[in-house]
Amino acid sequence: MSNKTYRAAVVGLGMIGGADQDSADKLGQSVAKMDGTHTGAYQKNPRIKIVAGATRDLGRRQRYEKRTGAKTYADWREMIDKEQIDIVSVATYSPAHAEITIGCAAKGIPVIYCEKPVATTLPDAEKMLDAARRNKTLLTFNHQRRFDPNHRRLQKAIAEGQLGDLVSATVQWSTGRLGNVGTHVIDELIMLTRRRIQAVSATLDLSGRPDCRGSDFHDPGAFGTLKLEGGVMAAIHAPDYAKIPGFHTEIYGNKGRAIVKGLAVILESADGKIDNWAAPADGVTSMDRALTEIIDYLDKGTPFSVGPEEGVHTFEAIVGFHASHARDGAWTALPLKGKDREIEIKTG
Numbered sequence: 514m515s516n517k518t519y520r521a522a523v524v525g526l527g528m529i530g531g532a533d534q535d536s537a538d539k540l541g542q543s544v545a546k547m548d549g550t551h552t553g554a555y556q557k558n559p560r561i562k563i564v565a566g567a568t569r570d571l572g573r574r575q576r577y578e579k580r581t582g583a584k585t586y587a588d589w590r591e592m593i594d595k596e597q598i599d600i601v602s603v604a605t606y607s608p609a610h611a612e613i614t615i616g617c618a619a620k621g622i623p624v625i626y627c628e629k630p631v632a633t634t635l636p637d638a639e640k641m642l643d644a645a646r647r648n649k650t651l652l653t654f655n656h657q658r659r660f661d662p663n664h665r666r667l668q669k670a671i672a673e674g675q676l677g678d679l680v681s682a683t684v685q686w687s688t689g690r691l692g693n694v695g696t697h698v699i700d701e702l703i704m705l706t707r708r709r710i711q712a713v714s715a716t717l718d719l720s721g722r723p724d725c726r727g728s729d730f731h732d733p734g735a736f737g738t739l740k741l742e743g744g745v746m747a748a749i750h751a752p753d754y755a756k757i758p759g760f761h762t763e764i765y766g767n768k769g770r771a772i773v774k775g776l777a778v779i780l781e782s783a784d785g786k787i788d789n790w791a792a793p794a795d796g797v798t799s800m801d802r803a804l805t806e807i808i809d810y811l812d813k814g815t816p817f818s819v820g821p822e823e824g825v826h827t828f829e830a831i832v833g834f835h836a837s838h839a840r841d842g843a844w845t846a847l848p849l850k851g852k853d854r855e856i857e858i859k860t861g
Contacts, residue, residue: 519808603626617650635825642821674768676771691831711740736750
């Protein structure tokens, strides 16, 4: 068994990247209540040493150095030029993901752990995939549910037919923000059903909720329907202002249904049997689990459990919502074509 220590760096030292509570306070969030942060996962793993971090924000750099002892840089380019890095987290806002990911891949960094949503345009997302392939870099996106044990258990149960033939699904969340929040829930649906999205019919919620990241960003909620492979239909309910708590997904088959509330699962069979799976309470976050798989990949070349193409497909579906809305909710097929591919999603 390898005991090699891998060198990690983080670009973007805010809430999710740097576990910076000062940054989280500005967004009304709590670092302690999150399903992991990049820095938190690195600090908890004995096989990882955080060697560097980068951000333009001086206060974040100073706080990061105090929390981690790592050297910090104002420019990520200088950081990757000067530091030997095995794993880099790209935890900036999404407009910078493509440039940083492509630059890190070109530098030969073996693993890039990128935040979601993937990018702000589909061509940029595809350039990220191409850069990772050319440079033999493992690129993965932070869709945490991919690594949650209850989600994996449910994915297996559905594949083994415990719900029977899948018919439909409903997905809802309370905060709008189709790009930043909806990316998790849409990816969850793709993961659990193991079905790609074939078409989108959608209406954006243009009630005008201010974006928590500032006036330069606009990430509305939405209502719509997804057509998945095999004829499975999924209804999406994600208005900007709603009273429903958290994430709620229901998947229906002809033998039962699964209800996912956050990281907890309820499995109901047609004969009335109910099985409750509580959210994990072992203190191990989904990001901790993802990092364990990354280390296995670095140690032994173990194939990674999810390819970056999955994250790009989820992002393409989000772009499809905007394309459909522009045509008054008309069905819009995936993969997108023509000018639909050029739509920019102004997520933070």
